[in-house]
Amino acid sequence: MKKEYIIYKLADKMKHSIHFDADLFSKYDVKRGLRNEDGTGVLVGLTNIGDVNGYERASDGKIIPIEGRLFYRGYNVADLVHNAQKEDRFAFEEVAALLLSGNLPDAEELKVFTDLIHDNMPLDHRTMLHIIELEGNDVMNILARSVLELYTFDENPDDTSRDNLMRQSIELVSKFPTIIAYAYNMMRHHKRNKSLSIRHPQPRLSIAENFLYMLKGKKFTRLDAKMLDLLLIVQAEHGGGNNSTFTVRVTSSAGTDTYSSIAAGIGSLKGPLHGGANLKVNKMIHYLKDEIKDWENEDEIRAMLMKVLQKKAFDKSGLIYGIGHAVYTKSDPRAELLKELAGDLAKEKGRLKEYEFMLRLERLSKECIYEVKGTNKTICANVDFYSGFIYELLAIPAEIFTPIFAMARIVGWCAHRNEELCFLGKRIIRPAYRFVDEYQEYIPICERDN
Numbered sequence: 422m423k424k425e426y427i428i429y430k431l432a433d434k435m436k437h438s439i440h441f442d443a444d445l446f447s448k449y450d451v452k453r454g455l456r457n458e459d460g461t462g463v464l465v466g467l468t469n470i471g472d473v474n475g476y477e478r479a480s481d482g483k484i485i486p487i488e489g490r491l492f493y494r495g496y497n498v499a500d501l502v503h504n505a506q507k508e509d510r511f512a513f514e515e516v517a518a519l520l521l522s523g524n525l526p527d528a529e530e531l532k533v534f535t536d537l538i539h540d541n542m543p544l545d546h547r548t549m550l551h552i553i554e555l556e557g558n559d560v561m562n563i564l565a566r567s568v569l570e571l572y573t574f575d576e577n578p579d580d581t582s583r584d585n586l587m588r589q590s591i592e593l594v595s596k597f598p599t600i601i602a603y604a605y606n607m608m609r610h611h612k613r614n615k616s617l618s619i620r621h622p623q624p625r626l627s628i629a630e631n632f633l634y635m636l637k638g639k640k641f642t643r644l645d646a647k648m649l650d651l652l653l654i655v656q657a658e659h660g661g662g663n664n665s666t667f668t669v670r671v672t673s674s675a676g677t678d679t680y681s682s683i684a685a686g687i688g689s690l691k692g693p694l695h696g697g698a699n700l701k702v703n704k705m706i707h708y709l710k711d712e713i714k715d716w717e718n719e720d721e722i723r724a725m726l727m728k729v730l731q732k733k734a735f736d737k738s739g740l741i742y743g744i745g746h747a748v749y750t751k752s753d754p755r756a757e758l759l760k761e762l763a764g765d766l767a768k769e770k771g772r773l774k775e776y777e778f779m780l781r782l783e784r785l786s787k788e789c790i791y792e793v794k795g796t797n798k799t800i801c802a803n804v805d806f807y808s809g810f811i812y813e814l815l816a817i818p819a820e821i822f823t824p825i826f827a828m829a830r831i832v833g834w835c836a837h838r839n840e841e842l843c844f845l846g847k848r849i850i851r852p853a854y855r856f857v858d859e860y861q862e863y864i865p866i867c868e869r870d871n
């Protein structure tokens with residue numbers, strides 16, 4: 422047998438060994454995807470960090486859809502965003518301090534915390550050299566690789582005491598923007614022959630400004646940086662159950678080091694059903710803009726969306742990216758905030774026609790999903806639907822849409838890791854899988870005929 426053939430042979434056998442009768446799930450009361458029968462998440466923990474509200478329960482236990490609300494340490498995120506806008510200041514650092522510590526910092530604490538972030542933004546020259554030397558073709562993978570490497574340069578990497586965890590958390594929040602900006606610039610240089618710029622972070626700039634500066638020098642406005650700051654705030658945390666944060670909690674519960682756990686979270690966030698959806702939305706919108714001749718013709722839009730849902734168009738997954746959510750029903754509060762911002766920005770940049778096309782797509786996608794899936798769950802646009810459009814208006818390249826999500830979510834991941842490792846009564850996370858195949862008698866190799 423040829424070596425190449427063994428791959429196909431093993432894969433073919435695997436095809437038969439991964440089949441389960443659909444009725445086995447209900448027979449054994451399996452919580453597929455850790456979901457209850459009504460689609461809500463199985464309760465697996467307690468947290469003091471984020472609160473994601475997407476529905477209420479009627480007295481008969483049925484779900485009542487509501488407008489979504491998101492709280493960080495008990496504060497409504499919409500209030501945090503609107504106050505930052507009203508006071509015309511950058512607030513991602515303040516939100517990071519709040520999420521990591523549990524308290525809104527006072528002016529002195531915030532200043533010292535921000536100074537500490539600036540101190541930690543530069544990379545060890547070996548990390549920087551490895552980003553340049555090893556190159557790479559995906560910023561999320563380069564980010565994960567660089568985070569794993571930080572273990573080597575940490576003098577106390579395995580210590581899970583509270584002080585050490587907080588030090589590591591602040592260092593990670595500080596270093597993510599630098600790694601992402603350098604990784605992207607290196608990739609651009611390598612893949613597109615563009616000049617390579619390594620700009621050092623500047624001490625008096627906010628994280629959002631510093632990131633844009635490291636990415637593209639002085640080619641950004643204060644308004645651009647304020648938009649990015651708001652995007653970072655709304656993506657910083659989303660409870661313990663979202664796929665990447667849960668990954669961080671699961672790996673942390675085994676007692677592994679911070680860098681291994683965070684690298685696992687990055688891998689999860691990259692998935693197109695989770696944070697990677699922002700890149701998919703961007704590609705999907707470009708595809709639809711090219712394929713649909715008249716952006717105002719609802720029949721034409723509907724027909725194309727139906728093709729997407731029937732796996733005949735776009736990536737043939739049958740998904741309309743940026744629509745649907747595991748918790749939210751009537752609305753994702755982050756999508757609502759971003760929709761408003763996208764409208765203002767589109768007007769300013771003369772791209773209202775595209776914005777109106779997005780609004781139309783959002784409305785018609787929901788209608789088409791109801792029609793095709795026959796689901797009675799109320800669905801809405803999620804945070805990823807409008808974030809990519811705003812990044813594009815800010816001239817941020819698509820390759821770093823998901824990495825920017827990671828730059829924000831590193832805060833939530835660290836807060837949850839620290840909670841998982843420090844709460845009294847913690848347990849290693851270990852759910853169960855029921856074996857449903859047949860038990861076999863061992864067959865000596867000379868008697869097998871495959």
Ligand SMILES: CC(=O)SCCNC(=O)CCNC(=O)[C@H](O)C(C)(C)COP(=O)(O)OP(=O)(O)OC[C@H]1O[C@@H](n2cnc3c(N)ncnc32)[C@H](O)[C@@H]1OP(=O)(O)O
Nearest residue numbers: 460694695696698739740741742743744745746747794803
């Ligand atoms: C930051 C974030 O992670 S936000 C989410 C980003 N992800 C996306 O935008 C990807 C597109 N959306 C989806 O895949 C889903 O809506 C998820 C993964 C976000 C949530 O999944 P679930 O909670 O399991 O979905 P839900 O129970 O509401 O789905 C019911 C049915 O509608 C389908 N559905 C839900 N959303 C979509 C969608 N956007 N396109 C097509 N079908 C959809 C489901 O596949 C399911 O169909 P099935 O019963 O035939 O399998």
Ligand SMILES: O=C([O-])CC(=O)C(=O)O
Nearest residue numbers: 658659662663664747804
């Ligand atoms: O909560 C989820 O399942 C996904 C999500 O929106 C996030 O992580 O921001």
